[in-house]
Amino acid sequence: MLKFEHKLRGNVALGINPLGCKQEVLNEIDYVKNKGTYFGPKKVLIIGASSSYGLATRISLAFGAGSDTIGVSFEKGPKSERNLGTAGWYNNIAFREAAEKEGLIAKNFVQDAFSHESKQEVIDYIKKDFGGKIDLVVYSLASGVRKDPNTGELYRSSIKAIGEPVVGPSINMEEQLYYTETLDYATEQEIADTVKVMGGEDWQLWMEALKDADVLADNVLTTNYSYLGTELNHPYYGGGTLGCAKADCDEKTEAINELLSDINGKAQIVVATAVTTKASAVIPFFPVYCIALYKVMTEQGTHETPIMHQDRIYREMIYGDRAEYDEMGRLRPDNWEINSDTQAKTKELIQKLNADNFNSEIAAYDILYKEFSILSGFLVENYVEQEVTIDELKELKY
Numbered sequence: 178m179l180k181f182e183h184k185l186r187g188n189v190a191l192g193i194n195p196l197g198c199k200q201e202v203l204n205e206i207d208y209v210k211n212k213g214t215y216f217g218p219k220k221v222l223i224i225g226a227s228s229s230y231g232l233a234t235r236i237s238l239a240f241g242a243g244s245d246t247i248g249v250s251f252e253k254g255p256k257s258e259r260n261l262g263t264a265g266w267y268n269n270i271a272f273r274e275a276a277e278k279e280g281l282i283a284k285n286f287v288q289d290a291f292s293h294e295s296k297q298e299v300i301d302y303i304k305k306d307f308g309g310k311i312d313l314v315v316y317s318l319a320s321g322v323r324k325d326p327n328t329g330e331l332y333r334s335s336i337k338a339i340g341e342p343v344v345g346p347s348i349n350m351e352e353q354l355y356y357t358e359t360l361d362y363a364t365e366q367e368i369a370d371t372v373k374v375m376g377g378e379d380w381q382l383w384m385e386a387l388k389d390a391d392v393l394a395d396n397v398l399t400t401n402y403s404y405l406g407t408e409l410n411h412p413y414y415g416g417g418t419l420g421c422a423k424a425d426c427d428e429k430t431e432a433i434n435e436l437l438s439d440i441n442g443k444a445q446i447v448v449a450t451a452v453t454t455k456a457s458a459v460i461p462f463f464p465v466y467c468i469a470l471y472k473v474m475t476e477q478g479t480h481e482t483p484i485m486h487q488d489r490i491y492r493e494m495i496y497g498d499r500a501e502y503d504e505m506g507r508l509r510p511d512n513w514e515i516n517s518d519t520q521a522k523t524k525e526l527i528q529k530l531n532a533d534n535f536n537s538e539i540a541a542y543d544i545l546y547k548e549f550s551i552l553s554g555f556l557v558e559n560y561v562e563q564e565v566t567i568d569e570l571k572e573l574k575y
């Protein structure tokens with residue numbers, strides 16, 4: 178019988194519980210189903226579909242709006258008892274099984290979304306087997322590396338400040354430690370490389386390839402998730418390398434809107450709220466901001482997990498009548514987070530935090546840790562321990 182161990186290195190999870198991952202997907206499906214159905218897109222492509230925001234989007238659209246979905250992600254399957262693969266691998270499988278039970282198409286592509294071949298394979302599938310053109314393309318990719326599809330050169334993103342280093346408190350979940358961290362500032366090259374990896378270039382390449390292949394429906398919408406934050410995290414996010422990449426996505430909307438104009442399509446930046454994900458847990462200082470923010474938002478009744486946030490975005494905003502946009506036309510579901518009272522209380526709480534109290538009831542370290550554990554299939558609600566062998570896991574098909 179396999180033993181699942183919740184092992185961490187810093188804020189990176191090393192162990193997974195594949196059965197817990199499955200249960201979490203089922204929990205998220207239940208969350209959406211309990212909200213009832215809504216009118217949404219029929220055919221959806223999600224790039225970065227296997228975890229957190231992309232997965233939550235897929236679950237909301239499939240189980241809320243009855244959408245057929247294609248999900249592209251980069252995950253690893255099980256190799257041995259010591260190497261069970263990645264959580265997203267099992268999320269993809271659990272999603273497909275549940276969606277197919279409801280008669281929905283749920284096609285998974287597990288490959289490098291940045292490559293030309295990947296785009297072509299998805300296009301071929303849409304033409305041959307998907308049964309219709311795409312109404313919605315969701316770009317929810319988060320990666321530390323990107324191979325340029327034309328030159329083969331490998332680019333790495335860096336999470337760094339710009340202009341001067343940032344010093345502040347951080348959290349190490351492996352050691353339950355609150356410590357002072359210094360974040361270096363980026364070189365011009367590092368800024369450019371981060372934009373190359375996390376900016377809008379690949380989003381635009383996907384939209385060009387899909388448009389050229391004539392697989393986009395009239396009125397197609399494409400969404401891309403951004404984060405702006407506030408002065409509390411500006412030095413290391415909005416004003417840092419990641420902020421430059423997000424600004425590049427803003428810029429690319431113009432070119433994509435022009436590309437889609439003859440089919441009446443639209444590119445939409447969605448400024449999403451801060452949530453606990455694999456990608457956000459490794460942003461220096463961010464977990465400290467999160468444990469303060471989550472505490473305040475929980476008290477205000479506005480704290481959301483990815484499934485709550487994405488379901489609200491599509492059900493109530495994009496396909497509902499509660500959309501709120503900013504002066505740049507970006508959708509702003511993060512309004513609850515950036516609300517001035519919420520931010521003032523979060524700031525006040527951050528100032529009170531220290532190594533002795535960060536994991537006490539004055540903040541929400543418990544919420545951060547639980548949400549982080551759930552990403553790897555641990556501390557999942559309704560999970561009942563079961564036996565499974567490595568061979569049974571290897572037999573599962575994505």
Ligand code: NAI
Nearest residue numbers: 225226227229230250251290319320402404451452454457
């Ligand atoms: P995540 O790490 O949970 O998910 C990333 C997804 O990208 C996974 O499905 C992964 O398999 C896929 N992926 C990575 N490299 C790939 C590749 N080469 N080919 C194919 N798939 C690949 O990340 P998360 O946090 O859900 O982020 C998604 C987007 O949401 C990002 O743009 C992020 O900046 C944005 N966002 C995140 C916020 C947060 O607090 N986590 C807040 C606001 C926006």
